[in-house]
Amino acid sequence: MILYIKLEGQEFKYQIEDVARLFLCDEEIIFCENEPPEDFGGIFLSGSFGMQSGRAVFELGIKENRAGRLNCLSSMAIPLVYDACGQIEHENRKAVRRIVKKEIYRVLSECTGKKMPWGILTGIRPAKIVHELMEKNMPREDILNTLTQYYMLSEDKAVLLYEVACTERSILEKTTDDLISLYIGIPFCTTRCVYCSFTSNPTGGKYGAMVGDYIKALKAEISGVRELIRERGYKIQSLYIGGGTPTAIQSGLLKELLEFIEETFDLSHLEEYTLEAGRPDTIDEEKLKVIKDSKVSRISINPQTMNDETLKVIGRNHTSKDIINAVSLARRMGFDNINMDVIIGLPGESPEMFENTLQQIAELKPESLTVHTMAIKRASKLNEEKEQYRLISADEASYMIDMAPKYASDMGMVPYYLYRQKNMLGNLENIGYCKPGSESIYNIQIMEEKQTIIALGAGAITKVVYPSENRIERAFNVKSLEDYISRVEEMIERKKELLI
Ligand code: SF4
Structure with missing residues (x-):
């Protein structure tokens, strides 16, 4: 049409x-x-x-x-x-x-x-609206009416959003001006997933040879940021190492980085330290030991699907058995806070296949589960070669996302953060579920933008929040590895200009 x-x-x-x-x-x-x-x-x-x-x-x-x-x-x-x-x-x-x-x-x-599940809402962070209404002391029923009548949300989504905002509040209430979060990006992966639009470079070939120089540059940025944090009197509440896939780099370099972080920053106020162990083909006992020997308290092992055919289609070179083995190994080594990510609407997946994924994840008993809805990103292979893949309809996506709450609830989880992206199938949402007490502080803060987040590494975006002025300023790091390595001092200067 x-x-x-x-x-x-x-x-x-x-x-x-x-x-x-x-x-x-x-x-x-x-x-x-x-x-x-x-x-x-x-x-x-x-x-x-x-x-x-x-x-x-x-x-x-x-x-x-x-x-x-x-x-x-x-x-x-x-x-x-x-x-x-x-x-x-x-x-x-x-x-x-x-x-x-x-x-x-x-x-x-x-x-x-x-009818659209999220009515006229097109923004990424719908829970912000509920927080604003809560700050005006609006009662629950009035907030739900505002969401359904004013913003045209379906009743289900209005209730979901309200629940998420209530859970988020217990974390957001602790936000103070001197508490910040840190993000450190490792933009390397073993292969590129068809739906990926992140800053990610293959660990093989030309880019693989740059990992050592990248870590060296990152250490320089970490040292520069340490000075800024000291000068401003900031305390680090949460630290998140993401990517790419941080565990895609050699264990020696990962160890060097994790040790340098702990030597450099004052982590005495740290409440949460996440590392994305992302894909099972990047995890082994040696790397998990490196992580376990650090202060990392939460890891993410992200299958996206537990169906082997789909794993091949999306460009992963591991099987669902590898995912089960990776989680079992992590459990044996004492990791007690594991998140797992899945995606609704991967090419060729039916509702039955998605249910199989949920069933297998339930058996692995993670502390949190993040359910994404496929978003077709402009820079992804999926977008470029769309005609080669079978994608589901909006109704099927909606049917599949409605399966998740039951499995999450059976695992003792509640919805705790939520966001939306452009071009999502069925105009749906991404939603994080967790067992009470396992809410990720970083995930909530990045979504609700109540806290300054200093971000390091290629493509990372620092956000400085000025709550009293309801204002956010950003500093962007360059995306390309070559530029980041050669211009890291400039990335530190950009943050200095923003923070001083
Ligand atoms: S694991 Fe994540 S960052 Fe790496 S290629 Fe896949 S989607 Fe991109």
Whole structure:
């Protein structure tokens, strides 16, 4: 289906496209100046928007295929509130945009017969809205009504979001201005997964030969950041080593890095230290011993699926048996906080296959389980060669995501963090479940943006939070390995400029 949009006035173009995308996924949106020809296939949406006599006025009309007449479906005039400088007040402008989004949603929902689980919400961090309402002391029922009536969420998603926000609050309440988190990125993997769009380089060949220099550069950045942390009087609450796959590098280099981190930073306030052991083909007894000898308290072993055919399709060179062996080995070595990630909608997977994954994971009894919904990223092989893969429909994705709560609950877990991405199948979500007490502080803080997170390594993004001003500033590290290694001093300077 093609959606043609003719707009008079550009004021709400972004909001309209945003909501229209929810209904169309991959299909085309064409902005046009005139009505499309008689035999057009698809939907034609006509909108006129303007500001008249202190009111935002808009009209929406819609015509399907050759249905002939343009039906006027919405006509509204919303009072505007101006500030002392004659500008529309910030909150009023936001409210007007939301009303426009709601009307576009209503019109397209009627026309297509579809409802979106997350209504008009298109942002990455939906729980932020609930936190804002909680800060205004709004009671639970009113928050749920706001989510379903104002933002058009389904009742299930509204309740889920509320539950997640409640769990997050117990962690967020402990946030103080001097507590920070650290992220350290190791952008190497053994092979590249078809859906990957992360900064990740193969451990073989040209890039593999650069691992040693990368660790050297990372140590320089760690030393530079140590000085910044000291000067600012920050305390490190959580530390997260991610990637890539940190365990993809040689055990000697991993040991060198972990020891350097502990020698360099004051970790006396550390409450959580996660290392992504990611893929079982990168873990062995020697590496797990290196990790166990450090202060790492939480590891992630991420199967994504327990179906061997799918593991081949997505570009993994290990089997489900390797995953079981890796978790069993980690347990025997005393790891007592293990997260496992799975993905809904991997190419060729049916609901039965996803259920098999959940059943096998339940037997491994992890402390937390993160359920992702496949997002087709622009830079991924999956996107480039889309026609070669069979992907599931929005309804199938929705059916599959609804299986997870039962398995999570049977494992004694509750939902504790949640986020969304662009181009997710069925416009769904990624959701983290955990046993009470195993909530990842880092995962909550990165999502809710209440804490400064200093990020080191190629492609890492530092976020400095100014809570009293409701402001966030960012410093970006370069992505390419060569640039990072040769320009690491500049990466430290970028953080200094932001933090001093
Ligand atoms: S393991 Fe993660 S970072 Fe590595 S290639 Fe796969 S998706 Fe990308």
